[in-house]
Amino acid sequence: MTKTLLHIDASARLAGSTTRDLTGRIAEKLGGTVIRRDLTNALPHIDETWVNANFTPADQRSDAQNAALALSDILIAEIKEADVLVIGVPVYNFGVPAALKAWVDLIARAGVTFAYTENGPKGLLEGKRAVIALASGGTExxxxxxxxxxxxxxxxxxxGITDVQIIAADRVMADADKALDKANAGIEALAA
Known part of the structure:
Protein backbone atom coordinates (compact mmCIF):
# COMPACT_ATOMS: atom_id res chain seq x y z
CA MET A 1 0.00 0.00 0.00
CA THR A 2 1.38 3.40 -0.97
CA LYS A 3 1.77 5.78 1.93
CA THR A 4 0.85 9.45 1.84
CA LEU A 5 3.26 12.13 3.04
CA LEU A 6 2.27 15.63 4.12
CA HIS A 7 5.36 17.67 3.22
CA ILE A 8 5.39 21.01 5.07
CA ASP A 9 8.07 23.67 4.65
CA ALA A 10 8.18 26.59 7.08
CA SER A 11 11.35 28.35 5.90
CA ALA A 12 10.93 31.91 4.69
CA ARG A 13 13.76 31.19 2.25
CA LEU A 14 12.81 29.61 -1.05
CA ALA A 15 16.39 29.27 -2.29
CA GLY A 16 19.33 28.20 -0.15
CA SER A 17 17.17 26.78 2.62
CA THR A 18 18.73 23.92 4.55
CA THR A 19 15.37 22.67 5.82
CA ARG A 20 13.82 22.69 2.34
CA ASP A 21 16.74 20.64 1.06
CA LEU A 22 16.44 18.21 3.97
CA THR A 23 12.66 17.76 3.68
CA GLY A 24 12.95 17.20 -0.06
CA ARG A 25 15.48 14.45 0.52
CA ILE A 26 13.44 12.94 3.37
CA ALA A 27 10.29 12.86 1.22
CA GLU A 28 12.26 11.25 -1.62
CA LYS A 29 13.72 8.64 0.74
CA LEU A 30 10.34 7.76 2.26
CA GLY A 31 8.49 7.71 -1.07
CA GLY A 32 4.73 7.69 -1.58
CA THR A 33 2.11 10.19 -2.59
CA VAL A 34 2.99 13.72 -1.47
CA ILE A 35 0.67 16.49 -0.30
CA ARG A 36 2.57 19.81 -0.26
CA ARG A 37 1.98 22.67 2.15
CA ASP A 38 4.38 25.59 1.82
CA LEU A 39 4.00 28.07 4.64
CA THR A 40 5.73 30.95 2.83
CA ASN A 41 2.20 31.74 1.67
CA ALA A 42 1.29 33.06 5.10
CA LEU A 43 -1.59 31.50 6.97
CA PRO A 44 -3.89 33.81 8.88
CA HIS A 45 -3.57 34.06 12.63
CA ILE A 46 -6.55 32.93 14.63
CA ASP A 47 -8.78 35.77 15.76
CA GLU A 48 -11.95 36.26 17.80
CA THR A 49 -14.19 35.19 14.92
CA TRP A 50 -12.21 31.96 14.48
CA VAL A 51 -12.17 31.20 18.22
CA ASN A 52 -15.91 31.80 18.57
CA ALA A 53 -16.60 29.59 15.54
CA ASN A 54 -14.34 26.86 16.90
CA PHE A 55 -16.20 26.79 20.23
CA THR A 56 -19.63 26.74 18.60
CA PRO A 57 -20.96 23.19 18.07
CA ALA A 58 -20.63 22.24 14.38
CA ASP A 59 -24.39 21.81 13.90
CA GLN A 60 -25.00 25.32 15.28
CA ARG A 61 -22.42 27.28 13.27
CA SER A 62 -23.47 30.05 10.95
CA ASP A 63 -22.25 30.20 7.36
CA ALA A 64 -19.78 32.90 8.45
CA GLN A 65 -18.46 30.66 11.22
CA ASN A 66 -18.07 27.73 8.82
CA ALA A 67 -16.19 30.05 6.47
CA ALA A 68 -13.92 31.15 9.35
CA LEU A 69 -12.97 27.49 9.97
CA ALA A 70 -12.72 26.43 6.31
CA LEU A 71 -8.91 26.72 6.03
CA SER A 72 -8.47 24.95 9.37
CA ASP A 73 -10.67 22.13 8.09
CA ILE A 74 -8.50 21.83 4.96
CA LEU A 75 -5.27 21.75 6.96
CA ILE A 76 -6.65 19.10 9.30
CA ALA A 77 -7.90 17.03 6.34
CA GLU A 78 -4.33 17.08 4.97
CA ILE A 79 -3.02 15.64 8.24
CA LYS A 80 -5.77 13.04 8.40
CA GLU A 81 -4.99 11.91 4.85
CA ALA A 82 -1.26 11.57 5.59
CA ASP A 83 0.51 8.58 7.06
CA VAL A 84 3.70 10.58 7.60
CA LEU A 85 4.26 14.30 8.20
CA VAL A 86 7.59 15.64 6.93
CA ILE A 87 8.09 19.10 8.40
CA GLY A 88 10.98 21.47 7.66
CA VAL A 89 11.63 23.93 10.47
CA PRO A 90 14.36 26.53 10.60
CA VAL A 91 15.04 27.72 14.13
CA TYR A 92 14.36 31.45 14.19
CA ASN A 93 15.37 33.22 17.38
CA PHE A 94 15.44 29.94 19.35
CA GLY A 95 11.94 28.84 18.31
CA VAL A 96 9.71 27.94 15.38
CA PRO A 97 8.83 30.42 12.63
CA ALA A 98 5.60 32.38 13.11
CA ALA A 99 4.22 30.73 9.95
CA LEU A 100 4.50 27.29 11.57
CA LYS A 101 2.96 28.55 14.82
CA ALA A 102 -0.01 29.84 12.77
CA TRP A 103 -0.36 26.35 11.24
CA VAL A 104 -0.28 24.77 14.73
CA ASP A 105 -2.97 27.17 15.97
CA LEU A 106 -5.19 26.27 13.00
CA ILE A 107 -4.83 22.50 13.38
CA ALA A 108 -5.00 22.11 17.18
CA ARG A 109 -8.76 21.93 17.66
CA ALA A 110 -10.60 20.42 20.61
CA GLY A 111 -12.93 17.66 19.48
CA VAL A 112 -11.23 17.42 16.09
CA THR A 113 -7.51 16.75 16.59
CA PHE A 114 -7.52 16.32 20.37
CA ALA A 115 -10.09 15.76 23.08
CA TYR A 116 -10.24 16.77 26.71
CA THR A 117 -10.63 13.76 29.01
CA GLU A 118 -10.65 13.31 32.77
CA ASN A 119 -6.96 12.33 32.42
CA GLY A 120 -6.08 15.44 30.39
CA PRO A 121 -5.89 16.04 26.63
CA LYS A 122 -5.81 13.03 24.29
CA GLY A 123 -4.62 13.28 20.71
CA LEU A 124 -7.06 12.01 18.10
CA LEU A 125 -4.66 11.58 15.16
CA GLU A 126 -2.94 8.40 16.28
CA GLY A 127 -1.11 5.94 14.07
CA LYS A 128 0.87 8.55 12.16
CA ARG A 129 4.56 9.36 12.05
CA ALA A 130 6.35 12.72 11.91
CA VAL A 131 9.85 13.37 10.63
CA ILE A 132 10.96 16.90 11.48
CA ALA A 133 13.99 18.48 9.82
CA LEU A 134 15.37 21.23 12.03
CA ALA A 135 18.16 23.60 11.04
CA SER A 136 19.77 26.35 13.08
CA GLY A 137 22.59 28.80 12.65
CA GLY A 138 23.84 28.65 16.23
CA THR A 139 21.31 26.92 18.45
CA GLU A 140 22.20 23.38 19.44
CA GLY A 160 -1.80 12.03 18.82
CA ILE A 161 1.39 11.65 16.79
CA THR A 162 3.92 10.09 19.14
CA ASP A 163 6.28 8.54 16.56
CA VAL A 164 8.42 11.65 16.02
CA GLN A 165 11.94 11.67 14.59
CA ILE A 166 14.15 14.76 14.51
CA ILE A 167 16.74 15.21 11.77
CA ALA A 168 18.93 18.10 12.91
CA ALA A 169 21.38 20.26 11.03
CA ASP A 170 22.18 22.47 13.98
CA ARG A 171 24.84 25.11 14.48
CA VAL A 172 25.31 25.44 10.70
CA MET A 173 27.05 28.78 11.10
CA ALA A 174 29.65 27.22 13.43
CA ASP A 175 30.42 24.13 11.32
CA ALA A 176 28.25 23.63 8.24
CA ASP A 177 29.97 20.44 7.08
CA LYS A 178 29.56 18.75 10.45
CA ALA A 179 25.92 19.86 10.76
CA LEU A 180 25.01 18.64 7.28
CA ASP A 181 26.92 15.37 7.70
CA LYS A 182 24.91 14.67 10.87
CA ALA A 183 21.61 15.47 9.13
CA ASN A 184 22.55 13.36 6.09
CA ALA A 185 23.37 10.41 8.36
CA GLY A 186 19.96 10.83 10.00
CA ILE A 187 18.23 10.76 6.61
CA GLU A 188 20.19 7.68 5.54
CA ALA A 189 19.16 5.91 8.76
CA LEU A 190 15.44 6.61 8.23
CA ALA A 191 13.33 3.53 7.67
CA ALA A 192 11.02 3.89 4.70
Missing amino acids: IGSDIDFASGYLRHIMGFI
Whole structure:
Protein backbone atom coordinates (compact mmCIF):
# COMPACT_ATOMS: atom_id res chain seq x y z
CA MET A 1 0.00 0.00 0.00
CA THR A 2 1.38 3.40 -0.97
CA LYS A 3 1.77 5.78 1.93
CA THR A 4 0.85 9.45 1.84
CA LEU A 5 3.26 12.13 3.04
CA LEU A 6 2.27 15.63 4.12
CA HIS A 7 5.36 17.67 3.22
CA ILE A 8 5.39 21.01 5.07
CA ASP A 9 8.07 23.67 4.65
CA ALA A 10 8.18 26.59 7.08
CA SER A 11 11.35 28.35 5.90
CA ALA A 12 10.93 31.91 4.69
CA ARG A 13 13.76 31.19 2.25
CA LEU A 14 12.81 29.61 -1.05
CA ALA A 15 16.39 29.27 -2.29
CA GLY A 16 19.33 28.20 -0.15
CA SER A 17 17.17 26.78 2.62
CA THR A 18 18.73 23.92 4.55
CA THR A 19 15.37 22.67 5.82
CA ARG A 20 13.82 22.69 2.34
CA ASP A 21 16.74 20.64 1.06
CA LEU A 22 16.44 18.21 3.97
CA THR A 23 12.66 17.76 3.68
CA GLY A 24 12.95 17.20 -0.06
CA ARG A 25 15.48 14.45 0.52
CA ILE A 26 13.44 12.94 3.37
CA ALA A 27 10.29 12.86 1.22
CA GLU A 28 12.26 11.25 -1.62
CA LYS A 29 13.72 8.64 0.74
CA LEU A 30 10.34 7.76 2.26
CA GLY A 31 8.49 7.71 -1.07
CA GLY A 32 4.73 7.69 -1.58
CA THR A 33 2.11 10.19 -2.59
CA VAL A 34 2.99 13.72 -1.47
CA ILE A 35 0.67 16.49 -0.30
CA ARG A 36 2.57 19.81 -0.26
CA ARG A 37 1.98 22.67 2.15
CA ASP A 38 4.38 25.59 1.82
CA LEU A 39 4.00 28.07 4.64
CA THR A 40 5.73 30.95 2.83
CA ASN A 41 2.20 31.74 1.67
CA ALA A 42 1.29 33.06 5.10
CA LEU A 43 -1.59 31.50 6.97
CA PRO A 44 -3.89 33.81 8.88
CA HIS A 45 -3.57 34.06 12.63
CA ILE A 46 -6.55 32.93 14.63
CA ASP A 47 -8.78 35.77 15.76
CA GLU A 48 -11.95 36.26 17.80
CA THR A 49 -14.19 35.19 14.92
CA TRP A 50 -12.21 31.96 14.48
CA VAL A 51 -12.17 31.20 18.22
CA ASN A 52 -15.91 31.80 18.57
CA ALA A 53 -16.60 29.59 15.54
CA ASN A 54 -14.34 26.86 16.90
CA PHE A 55 -16.20 26.79 20.23
CA THR A 56 -19.63 26.74 18.60
CA PRO A 57 -20.96 23.19 18.07
CA ALA A 58 -20.63 22.24 14.38
CA ASP A 59 -24.39 21.81 13.90
CA GLN A 60 -25.00 25.32 15.28
CA ARG A 61 -22.42 27.28 13.27
CA SER A 62 -23.47 30.05 10.95
CA ASP A 63 -22.25 30.20 7.36
CA ALA A 64 -19.78 32.90 8.45
CA GLN A 65 -18.46 30.66 11.22
CA ASN A 66 -18.07 27.73 8.82
CA ALA A 67 -16.19 30.05 6.47
CA ALA A 68 -13.92 31.15 9.35
CA LEU A 69 -12.97 27.49 9.97
CA ALA A 70 -12.72 26.43 6.31
CA LEU A 71 -8.91 26.72 6.03
CA SER A 72 -8.47 24.95 9.37
CA ASP A 73 -10.67 22.13 8.09
CA ILE A 74 -8.50 21.83 4.96
CA LEU A 75 -5.27 21.75 6.96
CA ILE A 76 -6.65 19.10 9.30
CA ALA A 77 -7.90 17.03 6.34
CA GLU A 78 -4.33 17.08 4.97
CA ILE A 79 -3.02 15.64 8.24
CA LYS A 80 -5.77 13.04 8.40
CA GLU A 81 -4.99 11.91 4.85
CA ALA A 82 -1.26 11.57 5.59
CA ASP A 83 0.51 8.58 7.06
CA VAL A 84 3.70 10.58 7.60
CA LEU A 85 4.26 14.30 8.20
CA VAL A 86 7.59 15.64 6.93
CA ILE A 87 8.09 19.10 8.40
CA GLY A 88 10.98 21.47 7.66
CA VAL A 89 11.63 23.93 10.47
CA PRO A 90 14.36 26.53 10.60
CA VAL A 91 15.04 27.72 14.13
CA TYR A 92 14.36 31.45 14.19
CA ASN A 93 15.37 33.22 17.38
CA PHE A 94 15.44 29.94 19.35
CA GLY A 95 11.94 28.84 18.31
CA VAL A 96 9.71 27.94 15.38
CA PRO A 97 8.83 30.42 12.63
CA ALA A 98 5.60 32.38 13.11
CA ALA A 99 4.22 30.73 9.95
CA LEU A 100 4.50 27.29 11.57
CA LYS A 101 2.96 28.55 14.82
CA ALA A 102 -0.01 29.84 12.77
CA TRP A 103 -0.36 26.35 11.24
CA VAL A 104 -0.28 24.77 14.73
CA ASP A 105 -2.97 27.17 15.97
CA LEU A 106 -5.19 26.27 13.00
CA ILE A 107 -4.83 22.50 13.38
CA ALA A 108 -5.00 22.11 17.18
CA ARG A 109 -8.76 21.93 17.66
CA ALA A 110 -10.60 20.42 20.61
CA GLY A 111 -12.93 17.66 19.48
CA VAL A 112 -11.23 17.42 16.09
CA THR A 113 -7.51 16.75 16.59
CA PHE A 114 -7.52 16.32 20.37
CA ALA A 115 -10.09 15.76 23.08
CA TYR A 116 -10.24 16.77 26.71
CA THR A 117 -10.63 13.76 29.01
CA GLU A 118 -10.65 13.31 32.77
CA ASN A 119 -6.96 12.33 32.42
CA GLY A 120 -6.08 15.44 30.39
CA PRO A 121 -5.89 16.04 26.63
CA LYS A 122 -5.81 13.03 24.29
CA GLY A 123 -4.62 13.28 20.71
CA LEU A 124 -7.06 12.01 18.10
CA LEU A 125 -4.66 11.58 15.16
CA GLU A 126 -2.94 8.40 16.28
CA GLY A 127 -1.11 5.94 14.07
CA LYS A 128 0.87 8.55 12.16
CA ARG A 129 4.56 9.36 12.05
CA ALA A 130 6.35 12.72 11.91
CA VAL A 131 9.85 13.37 10.63
CA ILE A 132 10.96 16.90 11.48
CA ALA A 133 13.99 18.48 9.82
CA LEU A 134 15.37 21.23 12.03
CA ALA A 135 18.16 23.60 11.04
CA SER A 136 19.77 26.35 13.08
CA GLY A 137 22.59 28.80 12.65
CA GLY A 138 23.84 28.65 16.23
CA THR A 139 21.31 26.92 18.45
CA GLU A 140 22.20 23.38 19.44
CA ILE A 141 19.10 21.20 19.08
CA GLY A 142 18.26 19.68 22.45
CA SER A 143 20.06 22.40 24.42
CA ASP A 144 18.50 24.69 27.01
CA ILE A 145 18.10 27.43 24.39
CA ASP A 146 16.30 25.20 21.85
CA PHE A 147 12.62 26.05 22.18
CA ALA A 148 11.71 24.44 18.84
CA SER A 149 12.30 20.69 19.07
CA GLY A 150 10.59 20.14 22.42
CA TYR A 151 7.64 22.28 21.35
CA LEU A 152 7.24 20.33 18.12
CA ARG A 153 7.43 16.95 19.87
CA HIS A 154 4.83 18.18 22.36
CA ILE A 155 2.46 19.50 19.68
CA MET A 156 2.72 16.29 17.66
CA GLY A 157 1.99 14.23 20.78
CA PHE A 158 -0.82 16.60 21.74
CA ILE A 159 -2.66 15.73 18.50
CA GLY A 160 -1.80 12.03 18.82
CA ILE A 161 1.39 11.65 16.79
CA THR A 162 3.92 10.09 19.14
CA ASP A 163 6.28 8.54 16.56
CA VAL A 164 8.42 11.65 16.02
CA GLN A 165 11.94 11.67 14.59
CA ILE A 166 14.15 14.76 14.51
CA ILE A 167 16.74 15.21 11.77
CA ALA A 168 18.93 18.10 12.91
CA ALA A 169 21.38 20.26 11.03
CA ASP A 170 22.18 22.47 13.98
CA ARG A 171 24.84 25.11 14.48
CA VAL A 172 25.31 25.44 10.70
CA MET A 173 27.05 28.78 11.10
CA ALA A 174 29.65 27.22 13.43
CA ASP A 175 30.42 24.13 11.32
CA ALA A 176 28.25 23.63 8.24
CA ASP A 177 29.97 20.44 7.08
CA LYS A 178 29.56 18.75 10.45
CA ALA A 179 25.92 19.86 10.76
CA LEU A 180 25.01 18.64 7.28
CA ASP A 181 26.92 15.37 7.70
CA LYS A 182 24.91 14.67 10.87
CA ALA A 183 21.61 15.47 9.13
CA ASN A 184 22.55 13.36 6.09
CA ALA A 185 23.37 10.41 8.36
CA GLY A 186 19.96 10.83 10.00
CA ILE A 187 18.23 10.76 6.61
CA GLU A 188 20.19 7.68 5.54
CA ALA A 189 19.16 5.91 8.76
CA LEU A 190 15.44 6.61 8.23
CA ALA A 191 13.33 3.53 7.67
CA ALA A 192 11.02 3.89 4.70
